[in-house]
Amino acid sequence: MLDKVSNETSFVESSPFLKRHLGPSSQDIDQMLKELGHDDLEDFVKAVIPADILEVDPDYEDFLPVGCDEVHALNHIRSIAEKNKVLRSLIGLGYYSTALPACIQRHVFENPAWYTAYTPYQSEIAQGRLEALFNFQTLISELTGLPIANASLLDEATAAAEAMSLSFAACKRNGANRFLVDEQVLPQTLAVLRTRAEPLGVVLDVKKPTSFCYDSDIFGAFLQLPGANGCIWDPETLVEHCHQIGALVTAAIDPLAQVLMRPIGDLGVDIAIGSAQRFGVPMGFGGPHAAFFATNEVFKRQVPGRLVGQSVDADGQPALRLALQTREQHIRRDKATSNICTAQVLLAVIAAFYAVYHGPNGLKNIASRIIKLRALFQQELIKLGYQIDDIARFDTVEIFAENAPDVHKIAVSRGFNLRILPLGADIDQAKGFGVSFDELSTLDELDQLLKVCASALGQEFDGLQNHETLDAAALLFGIPLRQKKWLQQSVFNKFHSETEMLRYIYRLARKDFSLVDGMIPLGSCTMKLNAVAELIPVGWKSFASMHPFAPANQAEGYIHLFADLENWLATLTGFAGVSLQPNAGSQGEFAGLLVIKEWYKSRKEQHRNICLIPSSAHGTNPASCVMAGFKVVPVACDEAGNIDFNDLLSKAETYSLSLAALMVTYPSTHGVFEPQIRDICDLIHKHGGQVYLDGANLNAQVGLCRPGVYGADVCHLNLHKTFCIPHGGGGPGVGPIAVADHLVPFLPGHPLSFCGGQKAIGAVSAAPWGSAGILAISWMYLRMMGFTGLRHASSIALLSANYVAQKLDSSFPVLFRGLNALVAHECILDLRGFKRTTGIDVEDIAKRLMDYGFHAPTVSWPVAGTLMVEPTESESLDELNRFCEAMIAIRAEVALIESGQMDALNNPLKKAPHTLAAVTADIWERPYSRRQAAFPLSSQQETKYWPAVSRINNAYGDRNLICSCPSIEDFVA
Incomplete structure (x- = not known):
């Protein structure tokens, strides 16, 4: 199957929607691969993802749609919408x-x-x-x-x-x-x-x-x-x-x-x-x-x-x-x-x-x-x-x-x-x-x-x-x-x-x-294209005007949409069942943990109440754990940013009789594919626990590897990240959960609708299918991309992150690397040394990026004093280069402070961002020019973005x- 995501120009050009969704052209992809020392995308992907989880020749393509153009997809979903009365x-x-x-x-x-x-x-x-x-x-x-x-x-x-x-x-x-x-x-x-x-x-x-x-x-x-x-x-x-x-x-x-x-x-x-x-x-x-x-x-x-x-x-x-x-x-x-x-x-x-x-x-x-x-x-x-x-x-x-x-x-x-x-x-x-x-x-x-x-x-x-x-x-x-x-x-x-x-x-x-x-290169947030064709059906009366408690025989279109989406997501993740009810990633975490808890209850193992969580995990993980009635036990990470397997082994043995679950983010929060993920899952199962996988980083996996296959029992999926629902300025989100076969009976139910498993946990959201009104967006994305397009997109997300990591490593060391010194779909840039040598901290660089026309990457998470960069597959090579050029130029400004050529307090980084009002003020008492403040790159002359304050x-x-x-x-x- 990987030959379908090779560097052949004909593949991208022949996929009607894929070439719209991807930023880099086929020629750009070839150039990026060459700079990374790879002949084609197949070799590159094999170098990034551990061999024991990479599915080289998946056998589930027939269970997913074949990609199509937006006209065909809109006609298809229109026929589904018309089933709603x-x-x-x-x-x-x-x-x-x-x-x-x-x-x-x-x-x-x-x-x-x-x-x-x-x-x-x-x-x-x-x-x-x-x-x-x-x-x-x-x-x-x-x-x-x-x-x-x-x-x-x-x-x-x-x-x-x-x-x-x-x-x-x-x-x-x-x-x-x-x-x-x-x-x-x-x-x-x-x-x-x-x-x-x-x-x-x-x-x-x-x-x-x-x-x-x-x-x-x-x-x-x-x-x-x-x-x-x-x-x-x-x-x-x-x-x-x-x-x-x-x-x-x-x-x-x-x-x-x-x-x-x-x-x-x-x-x-x-x-x-x-x-x-x-x-x-x-x-x-x-x-x-x-x-x-x-x-x-x-x-x-x-x-x-x-x-x-x-x-x-x-x-x-x-x-x-x-x-x-x-x-x-x-x-x-x-x-x-x-x-x-x-x-x-x-x-x-x-x-x-x-x-x-x-x-x-x-x-x-x-x-x-x-x-x-x-x-x-x-x-x-x-x-x-x-x-x-x-x-x-x-x-x-x-x-x-x-x-x-x-x-x-x-x-x-x-x-x-x-x-x-x-x-x-x-x-x-x-x-x-x-x-x-x-x-x-x-x-x-x-x-x-x-x-x-x-x-x-x-x-x-x-x-x-x-x-x-x-x-x-x-x-x-x-x-x-x-x-x-x-x-x-x-x-x-x-x-x-x-x-x-x-x-x-x-x-x-x-x-x-x-x-x-x-570009908004926020690590862990996956700010990719939200195509207009994906959003068009959301405004149709047949979707927008449906009451959630209308009789089921009037909602056949929605039921069809849910069935498609649940089946496609289950197939892509390797799980047996999906609940679309959680309306945020945090609610998906909570729902998944409750499903695990209810499964233990059915086995009369309510005493299992320990949840192991790596120190690098999202903060929502331990909060969700406590809400679900579990006790949190942290697990250390090693110097490479991976779970410390010896510490995990020790904790698993110590709490073996009461172990309920491990919550793990994969690829890791540090932006790498941990090579021992199968061993980690096997260890937890050996001690009677379940593996909850946080799917925030699923954009590195779709079509390449599947959590349900390599050992996870539950995974929540951020449809507002990987599956193209827009972030909306900070919401809405959708966080469905996918579960293994033994947990399907416990998927969330609802008092006024027939949804969930036969032994369903209680409702976790107000509506039976959560934020149903925007699920058509992800349906459209999956329908237009098809399996091969999804696999190709994940590969380009990995390629773009590694391209940025290589371009910037000499200026901002990449903190964690995985197999073959490669990262996953995001990389963490280490800025901590600047604080010691110049007083410049990560916030100064984040604010200075605004002057260069960029939203900053994720700041100081998961490691203080760093930037986590995720370019996604939708940004062009020109935009990736523009970002790298801006970061390298900022590094040169830091160097001027290091050498004493620029004042440590009165400089473009400490004063950033620069507003139009500041730059055009009558008085300018700064030892750098207005041009350097507001137009540090010549390319900004035509496209200047001005911070409001x-x-x-x-x-x-x-x-x-x-x-x-x-x-x-x-x-x-």
Whole structure:
């Protein structure tokens, strides 16, 4: 098979999509191979990958698609999408139809300047999305009345679990392990709470809030406002009872209901969570959607995920950056309170722009219209003779009636999906129906629904009457309402014409560095091409408008897509089964470990609780381990960066009777193929353990070697890395798990869908198939590439990394090398010596790269004082050379400091990055020229990228935390 990835020009040229996906041409590949001393790609790959895991002649090609061009792939997936039957779904339960403004769809959702950017770890070149996230945090803070809001979480259910974990950790009473849960909690949220509670030893007490008992073992309470049945009520008394015993109160809120209601924080609630999906984001069969998390100042250092804060730059100007505990799991590891290391940035950005677009008055009008339509519907149903509980509601009505099956059947025949009651029942067994109104609801639709309900009674509906007299505030009688003005910040009141909105969106986009601007060589992050053809199906109504709890017979297209993707991913990794439910790599880790734990439980080996983790592992690994109820035991690495086999042998023997798993990243976090990986897996199995392989570096393996074949039992796959889902400025992500045959029965299930194994663990995400709405991207990538294209792409990823390593080794020594002194798909450059000789550190070089027009590689991870470079297969030889030229030029600048020809403090590296304002200022008091500052390479004359701000003072921002815009009143005060 390797002859298919040889240096023959005809191969790349004959593969329609492959030549678009790859950066280097066939001639470039030949040149790179020649510089590395190899005749063809076959010899090179054999030199990089250990012979005992490299599959020279794979026998699974027939189980994967043959590559094709984008036209054929789009036609194929269109035929699959047409199998979906998109009805008007009024099911609710946290998922609603929305109207995404066309200007936001075109200029944000479909704009590569927004969707190809990476997590804003280099803040100076991420000011655009940081401002959009700052707006999101401000929106959530204003909605909830709580001062600290993060930059989004993965979904509402996992946000609820994070709130439970925070409450549990914050409670100081010994033995407090019971969590009160409102019985009107959304079913998917309850499922995830149960999954997360068990390993922590938390007991869930689910009942009516009026029946809560406030005993000494209570550490927190969880309320759903409005509840699943639409009920709204005043929680102030309950909050007081909880606070009297030192328990925290979390409320899951509907952001549109909160537009009308008094902020939940004003009622004493400690934590507010929810989903921002209603703010313009399509349902997408369950995701991705931005969850939110808000709380009080006292918990600001315990907030999970990312927090955008305001600081100042070197010129004293305001500047934004990620604040406080942004990557606490990498610092605290097994002591971390959360394994969350990502967010739903693109979706949070869309929600923020949606709020900017509508402003407070527009949002109020939408919420008021929804509640009026709900009230009209309820009023007319009572006239028809339906019995409805007299409770305060927002958007939802639930009706129990003997004719419920007829209502559902007639509704479906007329294009509507209603909520089937009880939840999970079939239409024929329905005892009732529920309707949740949303932004797309109209009087005409209301009329159609009432005709459905009348017809089920054998009656006719005469038409709506007196609908103009309803008042939204009056419909919430007895509920605390919002009295004070809110969302008065200028950003939410200024850009209401499309012209101004357009300019604002692009003004922010210009402040960001994305793949539109150049290579983002971040190690371990795999910033490769996100082809437009891959993204096109995501916006199709047949995928975007599906409700995740729509009947299965309406989702045959999605089910087909899932089956294809699961089978292809299982084949490529050598495993027996796949779950697409985890919606981030961290959630994949957690899910995989829970599957292992459940397997041990089935074997009555619950005593196995030790997880061995190499010291070089991602910080999420130990955090996930503890969340799953395991105890972490670290394993040392040797001088070459590999797992210290003797230490592993010793630990495996010491903990043999209680060994549960080894978590290993492969190729290693140090960027090499460890030659003993088979021996490592065999050793763990010999002692009764399982091998969890972190698939963050799978881009070095696809089509070349398979974790399930060389010994792993579980592997999570980052579809937002290897399989081309864009990073979206820091999210969304998808982290499915692939497992060996004996673990398939334990794959995650869901309370409202048939998914997972026969002995499934509980849900780990809110939706049955996680971020289903973007899975078409990976399907398209695999369909267009085909097996041979995938194998070729992995080979070029290895080639590009080794080319860069060779070019730069004399200037920046490559810290770790594997077989034949080669690296895998990434390399680590050692910069530590510069600190000793010149005072120049890795951050100075990272910031200076911005002046050269590059995003820095991964800084100081996994080794402090180094850069981890991953060029991927999608960057051209010209771009690789441009990067190497920039790095070598920076090394020459360091040399000038070493020789004393350049001042150790006042030099281009210490002052980097250089903004347009600084370079064009009237006064220039620096011993180097403006040209050297801003245009160090002659090639930049036509393509100069300007950082939006100069170097940001992170410490100042943490000492003076500001994570939302002040209101006009606060600003004046």
